[in-house]
Amino acid sequence: MAAIDSISKRGFAETTLRHVTEKAKLSHGVVNYHFDSKEALYDATLGFLAQEHYAIWTQYLNAVGPSAAERLEAIVRADFDKKICTRKRLAVWFAFWGQAKYRPNYLKIHNSFDNERHDEIIACCTEMTPEGADQSADVARATRIIESMVDGAWLCLMLYPDVTDRDVSRDDCLHSLARMFPDHFPNTPSP
Template sequence: MRADGAEQGSGDGGKRGRKASKETRRQQLIEATIDSLARRGYSDTTLADVADGAGLSRGIVNFHFESKDNLLVATLQYMSEEYADHWNAALDKAGPSLAGRLWALIHADFDRKICTKRKLAAWCAFWGEAKSRPTYQALCGARDVKYQETVISLCADLKAEGGYGYEPEPMALSLCAMLEGLWLRLMMGDGTTREKALEAAIAFVAIAFPQHLTIQGPKPR
């Protein structure tokens, strides 16, 4: 019985090992794609570049993704899910405080896990192609809508609690545009740093929501 059990356990371990290896290789290839997009741009990224960057054979790339289009879609999906998971986790950690949630949302956009030169450059590469590629628009569209709805709802709650005179939807649009603009400045490499961008974002929300925030952080309520 022990021998049978050991053999069965070995088989399960082998299956888990193969599965882990497949997932690991896919992630290696996605990370290499992000690197290539950051260095070469969208058009000049090839499967060969990705394979070389990941230290894997070109046949492995074809095995996992079959085409450049499939690889790029998988990479965009990964980045989109990572971003959504990140800001949702930040809000969950912030708890019910409206000021704390707004503070967390701003900081999430400039966290080192999300806001890096290579990832910003990869986002820029995808954004440049999105207009002519409906797949990219559809892939990120639902998550963008969810983010917008979250910000609008937060602005509405902040208005009710703080007695502000703005309308929630235009304020939410302004807030999102400000964050996107700062990301664009970081992408352009005009000397804006992640720290300066975060400082600018905090200055904006401290002015827009003075009953809730200062540049030092959320006000106690």
């Protein structure tokens, strides 16, 4: 948690092991014992965030029925859970994503937890998309839209905290699902 606090306040460039050790109230030696470099600490921090997100969305998924609509709604709701959808955590997620091009290990860590979620979204979209000549393209498009919609909502929550709200953003995403798949989300209220 100390690394999350520091990265959210200072970003990568300004975060030092000293900041982390002071926040965690640990000696520098203890931190060095567990992490041989600042990069190793960053890898562990990203792994923690990715594993935390994985645990939340799978918990939501396991609590709903078997229909594709229920499963997809659960995944989207999980992305706005108050434990993971905080300004601090979002700032750290975006810090990591901003570095992923230069540090491929970040994508490897992220994807090791997120690929299953992505596959589940594809499966849900496949079940809800009518069969036809363009089904594959429609499923791929719907999956991209859903991923972009949630990531965009997260970005707005981080950048504009005074004018965006976690619950409203979640409901906007659910409303968009209902517009994409009206036969599967007939009871979703309009915002």
